[in-house]
Amino acid sequence: MxxxxxxxxxxxxxxxxxxxxxxxxxxxxxxxxxxxxxxxxxxxxxxxxxxxxxxxxxxxxxxxxxxxxxxxxxxxxxxxxxxxxxxxxxxxxxxxxxxxxxxxxxxxxxxxxxxxxxxxxxxxxxxxxxxxxxxxxxxxxxxxxxxxxxxxxxxxxxxxxxxxxxxxxxxxxxxxxxxxxxxxxxxxxxxxxxxxxxxxxxxxxxxxxxxxFLNARVRSIRVTLQSTVRPPGTWPGAWIDPGTSGNVLSFVHTAFTEDRLASEIATAFGDVKFVQAEPMDLRSIFTAFARAEQMKGG
Missing domain, CATH: 3.40.50.300 (P-loop containing nucleotide triphosphate hydrolases)
Structure with missing residues (x-):
């Protein structure tokens, strides 16, 4: 180095x-x-x-x-x-x-x-x-x-x-x-x-x-569930900056793999209607991590 x-x-x-x-x-x-x-x-x-x-x-x-x-x-x-x-x-x-x-x-x-x-x-x-x-x-x-x-x-x-x-x-x-x-x-x-x-x-x-790595493994996730989101007591460690509104859940996945995403969400919340995963630019990634850090401090 x-x-x-x-x-x-x-x-x-x-x-x-x-x-x-x-x-x-x-x-x-x-x-x-x-x-x-x-x-x-x-x-x-x-x-x-x-x-x-x-x-x-x-x-x-x-x-x-x-x-x-x-x-x-x-x-x-x-x-x-x-x-x-x-x-x-x-x-x-x-x-x-x-x-x-x-x-x-x-x-x-x-x-x-x-x-x-x-x-x-x-x-x-x-x-x-x-x-x-x-x-x-x-x-x-x-x-x-x-x-x-x-x-x-x-x-x-x-x-x-x-x-x-x-x-x-x-x-x-x-x-x-x-x-x-x-x-x-x-x-x-x-x-x-x-x-x-x-x-x-x-x-x-x-x-x-x-x-x-960031381009491959960090995604903005938006999930539409069958019913109103009930936040878990503890969010999965790789999910940061979570938000919920009605039956819609959003978060940033920091260890994203497409083949495992659906099963991860189903395990945490049950039936899923729709899942959207989008790449993120550096500014959005930094903002998500900074907000997650503020939540820890708060």
């Missing part, structure tokens, strides 16, 4: 930002840490980059504890953030000229290809660029030295869809041998290109899984 977090806790005074956070990122994957603003995503990334230190727990990148990362390790990690501060007084060209000598693996052909693709004005000062253009400069600087790991902290926030899609396409076109870790609160912007997701809610990881 290129990133491993085990039982991470982070406190700021009496405030608990992260609690029991564990996740792992396989080499070559595109892993998204998803959650609302304030969920703890940026705190997690700052600990990964050794900007912050975990209060408790173990966090390793490329096999090295985050607290022991050296300049040699950091030279294998590209980083782009929505709030990243670039030297506004420098031109695009001067900034890249400044960075180039720090990286022995800097690929000038790749740099030039990305500059052409993004149509970046080399003689313009960075402070005169739009937000989207500044993100493009940061991406060139983060990818030109061919890192092993690219960390993206809310990189597409505030960008229009055309610019966002262009940036995603550019990153993926240079992603051979690259592991990408991305944080986002906008699930729609990342759903089409990530391979794995972790759902973070108020400092706790609700779950992590591959997109392939």
């Amino acid at each position: 290129i990133i491993e977090a085990r039982n991470i806790e982070k406190r700021f005074g009496r405030d608990e930002a992260l609690s029991g956070l564990s996740f792992s990122v396989a080499e070559g994957s595109v892993y998204a840490l998803i959650g609302a603003n304030g969920a703890g995503k940026t705190t997690t990334i700052k600990m990964m980059m050794n900007i912050l230190t975990p209060t408790r727990g173990d966090l390793t990148l490329m096999g090295t504890p985050s607290r022991e990362l050296t300049s040699c390790h950091l030279s294998q990690i590209g980083y782009v953030s929505e709030s990243q501060v670039l030297p506004g007084q420098m031109t695009v060209g001067a900034y890249l000229n400044y960075l180039r000598p720090f990286y022995s693996n800097w690929d000038e052909a790749l740099e030039k290809a990305m500059l052409r693709r993004f149509k970046l004005p080399m003689e313009r000062k960075i402070r005169a660029l739009s937000h989207g253009m500044r993100i493009k400069v940061a991406l060139v600087a983060a990818l030109a030295f061919k890192p092993k790991l690219l960390v993206l902290d809310e990189p597409f926030n505030g960008l229009d869809s055309l610019v966002r899609d262009d940036l995603i396409e550019s990153v993926l076109s240079h992603a051979e041998g690259l592991t990408i870790f991305i944080s986002s609160h906008d699930l729609n912007e990342i759903e089409g290109f990530v391979s794995d997701v972790g759902f973070l809610n108020q400092g706790r990881l609700l779950f992590e899984n591959s997109i392939e």
Whole structure:
């Protein structure tokens, strides 16, 4: 695993930002840490980059504890953030000229290809660029030295869809041998290109899984019964976010298999008139899990 977090806790005074956070990122994957603003995503990334230190727990990148990362390790990690501060007084060209000598693996052909693709004005000062253009400069600087790991902290926030899609396409076109870790609160912007997701809610990881698993095993279920629904004392463990209205039952199945669904419902409720199972997008899945977590807490 290129990133491993085990039982991470982070406190700021009496405030608990992260609690029991564990996740792992396989080499070559595109892993998204998803959650609302304030969920703890940026705190997690700052600990990964050794900007912050975990209060408790173990966090390793490329096999090295985050607290022991050296300049040699950091030279294998590209980083782009929505709030990243670039030297506004420098031109695009001067900034890249400044960075180039720090990286022995800097690929000038790749740099030039990305500059052409993004149509970046080399003689313009960075402070005169739009937000989207500044993100493009940061991406060139983060990818030109061919890192092993690219960390993206809310990189597409505030960008229009055309610019966002262009940036995603550019990153993926240079992603051979690259592991990408991305944080986002906008699930729609990342759903089409990530391979794995972790759902973070108020400092706790609700779950992590591959997109392939979620597409195959998570369904929105709507059941029409012969008579009024009588909720069971305990819902099956794989059914979350249940709701009832008259003889209609709805829930999210987190371990769906088509051949077993009808028998599961019949065992719990008896005769069934109609069953509908629909795939769910990431936003709906996250919302269902977050509601289930709130119900536990309540």
